[in-house]
Each structure stands twice: as structure tokens, then as C-alpha cells.
Amino acid sequence: MTKRLLEVADLTKGFVTRGADGRIAQLKALRGVSFTLDRGETLGIVGESGSGKSTLARSVVRLIEPDGGSIRFDGTDARRLSGRERSQFNRRVQMVFQDPYSSLNPRMTVRAALAEAIGVHRLRPPAAVDGRIAELLDLVQLPQEAAERYPRDFSGGQRQRIGIARALAVEPDCLIADEIVSALDLSIQAQIINLLLELQARLDLAILFISHDLRIVRHISHRVGVMYLGEIVETGGAEQVFADPRHPYTQALIAAAPTLDPGRRGRQEAVHGELPSPIDLPAGCSFASRCVHVMERCLTMPPALLSVDRTRAARCYLTENAAPPALREKSP
Amino acid sequence: MTENLLEVHGLRTEYRSDGRRFTAVDGIDFTVGPGEILGLVGESGSGKSATLRSILGLIKPPGRVEGRILWRGRDIHGLAPSALQRVRGAEIAMIFQDPMTALNPVLTVGQQIRESLAAHTDLSASDRQRRAIELLDLVGIPAAASRLDDYPYQFSGGIRQRAMIAIALAAKPALLLADEPTTALDVTIQDQIIKLIQRLAAELRMSVILVTHDLGVVAESCDRVAVMYAGRIVETAPVATLFRSPRHAYTLGLLQSMPVGRSPRTPLPFIPGAPPRPGDSLNGCAFAARCAFVGDECRHGRPETRHVGLDHMTLCRRAEALPAALEPA
8 A cells, every 4th residue: 555645736726717807807816836645644624715625625526627628536546436436536535514514414313424325335234334324423522322312412523523433434544634624613623633633643544635724734734735815825744834834824824823822912914915726826936026125027927836945835036045034023 | 000991890792582591791891901902712602792782772672782882981871862972983993703784786996985975084085085995005005096987796705804804994993803804805915904003093093893713813803801700700811811711611622622733633622511501590600510620619609700810810719720821822
């Protein structure tokens, strides 16, 4: 068994939409996204709205058909699978959603929902299904009585546990987790994060963890990819990227994320301006309009993903020489 | 000592649904001084939004509000609608999480600002136009004059929130109630709006009550903070004090469960269980069932406010059992 599970290269996806002027336009949601994911590894994808992170998640599980690029899963081309192989891929790569309430059937008990998932892929003989359900409830730390109840009987955190149990029911190798703790209160978030860490260690799961919350991504990920306007602008080991960010956007994102330090009250805003329109993309670097280090060539030529060292890369000309000076925290 | 702008005493807010009564706010006291930014922080259902709505008289029957809400020393709770109207909007303004539902979608932003100016000031029509541009400029909307005739849908989420703040500022309120104003925004835009609110509070000497579920937002913007749990304010302190040395087990639990300054990929401390649901009857401390420091005394009787330091109040009867200070993250 090879360690490498998922290999995504140059993924592109555009949507047809209407621009501000009412004319039909193409929104480029993914502009050549590449990453790899190993068994037992968590890759965090962090980005703001419009970064393309949810389109990426949906493309990987093939809920959305990408326009271009390749998805290799366990050595096979996942975009060409059909029939039984496609069904195996669907089983082995499971998506967990932000709002488990909308992805659970309100008329099905937890037992029925889990039994259905197990049954679709005929993973257990009928006599063994109940035992497997008991096992799954244990895995996600829900009491056995939960099996006879309906989604409405549970709190948000418990429902997310059910969502995870259902994903695990089919014995996947890979979880695609799209903002799965974003809707939960802080005290519950920590419980779900701990659960994911524990499940990963027990089941050797590969996890693509997508979130807008840097603090959580930093905590849970081995490696991260920072997305901006449909591209990964920086990638590397989580601790390296967060401790020593090289792309000015990553730096801004980290500076803008609230810490628990009241000493930072006097600092200035981390970055000016807003995201350019994804319909009318700038000719050069997509962050140029907000970047404090912008140079002339940034406006005309988009930088490639340039290596910082063996494991890290950033889509910024400044990485060619040295790191851009860290954003200073000035007092007004 | 400067006089408080707002003093709330024994505020109790109840909703009624299916013939049952739910207590959203369970007898709270707090004050807001001039120019002060007070953070009201808590998880969903803790009563923080209901508190803001009660102050503005937005709770309608069969909902019920009790207690005293002293605005510049005068009790505005139970005022006749016309008298309340002179305070609301003019002296106390509110902004919301979702500007799209608070803004009027069929009026331009300029029209909405001018409308607010007409209602709350004596400015002439031409002065209102000039003032509207100034206000959009003040909240950092680029090319303000050219955006006056735009409709809310033509703005991004961040610009919409700025526009809503501009409308709220039209009457030069002394107090701004901000209900999760950045929750729906991206982190870099959230940061901009928080910095904007801080700047406006300082420049206009305006007080702010900032309701949020994000302790980080509180740490980075507020002067003082009140932590709510199950309808009660469980702890109040200056931010530096609260984040260094929380004196309520719930505050401590919340701070510790933040994934900040922790060893990567290690289990986070967490608060077991879930908050009481609205309508649950509480005997003793509302947090007792989830508390790691719980003692026998916590399970009975309503906890009373204790002073544990300068301007530092807690409802925790076990405050002395908590660690003296948090290790810096």
C-alpha cells in the first residue's frame, strides 16, 4: 500500500454567471489547483469566500465536474472511473458538510441512516449491521440510545458526530471536511476537533480539512494550502507557514485573525481593500491590488508558485530572493 | 468618576412560545461609560442579542421585559413609543449581522442615509446630501460620492456593513449597539470593520456595545467585557484582566478551548456537554453541570455577584479554586 492517496493536478473550474453589468460572464472558481494528500495526513485548505475552497472540495468528490486537470486516487484516474470502480471511489472518499442537519434525512432514525449507508455498499451481512452501528456510535462517542432517535433530537455538535458516523459507515480512506465546525459554538468545536484527531489516528484517515478559520486549520493540519481567488498562493508545513508566512496574503490573513491578546488592540488593519471580482480578474498577481509590497511586474505578469524550500512554495515574486518583511504592527 | 451613559439593572427578558415562557435574559446588571467599547460575549442562546433588543424596546408582546434601563439617568424602559423613538435611532443606534436584511433593498444607500438625517437632524436637503457623502467617506467607502446612488445589492458584504454603519451614524448617536456585525464577514474584512468601529468610537467619542461569540474579536477591540451564559452575565472585567485572569469557570473553559497557542494536533481542552436549553429550570449555577471546579455550594441557590478585583465581577462561587492566571498563549 502506497502512502500517497490523492494527487490533484492543475484543477480548473469555471461557472457561467452574470456580471454586475448584467452580461453573461465566466467566473473562474479554480485556476489550476494542485495538491497531494497521503494516508493519515491532514491537508488544511484555508481561504475566504470566493477563494474557491468549496468548489475544490466538491470537485474532488466529483459532486462538480471540473473543466480541466487530473484527480488521481490511489493510483487510478478518478475522473475516468465508471460503474463499480466509480462506486468504490464514492465509498472511499466521503464528504462531511458544514450543516449536518441539511444532509441528514429528518424522517430517518440514526440507525436507519447508518444502516442505509452500510447497505448501499453491502459492507456487512445483514446480521452484522447492528453490531457495526454500535461500533460507529462508539467511534464518534455517542451513547447507544442515539440509534433510535431522529436528527432533531440532537444538538449541533451531536448532529455533526452523526454526520461523521455516517461518513465512516462506509469505511472510507479519505474525508473531505468542508467547514464542519464553522457553525458550532466554541466549546463544542473543540470536542469535534479532538474527535477528528482521534479518528484519524485510529483509522489512518486522510483528511482534506477546509475552513475559513486559520486558528483551527493551524491546529489540525500537517500541511496547509492558502487559497486566494481560485489559486493556492502558499503551501507548506502548517507550523512553517503560520510561523513564517511568505506570501503577503498569508501574512495579512494571519495578522487579521483575532488572537486572545488585548495588547493588539492598537494595531492597524491588516490589509486594505477587498477581493477583486472573480469575473474580471486582474492581469497580474491576483493579490496585487491589496499588497503592500506590490512591484511593477506584479501588475502585468502573474507569478508562478515558486519554491521557498523543499516543502514550501509561494505564488509571490518576493520568494525568489528572500522573505518579504513581516507586516509591522504599528500603533496609530 | 464620569457618569455612566447606560445603566441596566435587573434586566429580565422572556419570550412566550406554545404557551410556555422562555427566559432569554435572566436578571442582568451592567453599565456602559462614555466612549467605552463593551464586549458582550457568549455562545448561541446565551441572551446577548436579546439584551440589545431589550435596550431598544424591540421585544414585543407576548415577550416581556422587566428591570430598569437608565439612559443618561432616565429610565427608558416602558416609555411611550413616541418618547422612545426620540432616543432610538437618534441617541442609540443599532447595526446587525446581516446588513442585507437591515437595509432597504429598493432604496439607494444615499436615500437611506438622507432619510435617517431627515428624521433625526435639522439639516436642509442640500446639507443632507453633503452629509451623506461625508458619512460614506467616514466609514471608508472609496469614491463615496459615486456610490450614493447604488443599491445595497451592488455592494460587497464588507461595503454593505460600512453603509449600514454610515446610516446608523447619521444621527450622531452616543451609543452604537452592534449585534455580531462581523460574523458573516471574511477575516480580513472583519478586521477592517472592527478597526473602523474602534476608530469611530474614538473619533466620535461614541460608546459601543459589541455583541459577538468570538473572544478574539473582544480581546482585540473592547475596553471591557461581559461574558454571558444561559441568560446571565457570569463575569465582567477590563479585557486585559479577563484574558489574563478569568474568575469564572465558564470563561476559563472558553478561553482554554480556543485553538490558539496550543501544540499542534494535540487534544484541546473542552467543556463537556452543552449549555442548558431555553426553558430548562436552573437550580444553582447555570454552568454547574459542565463545570470542572463544581462544588456542593454551586448546585443550590442563585449565585450572587462577587467583586474579585478592580472593576472585576463574577458569579462564580469557586473563583478561588481557579488557576490564578492563564499562561500566555
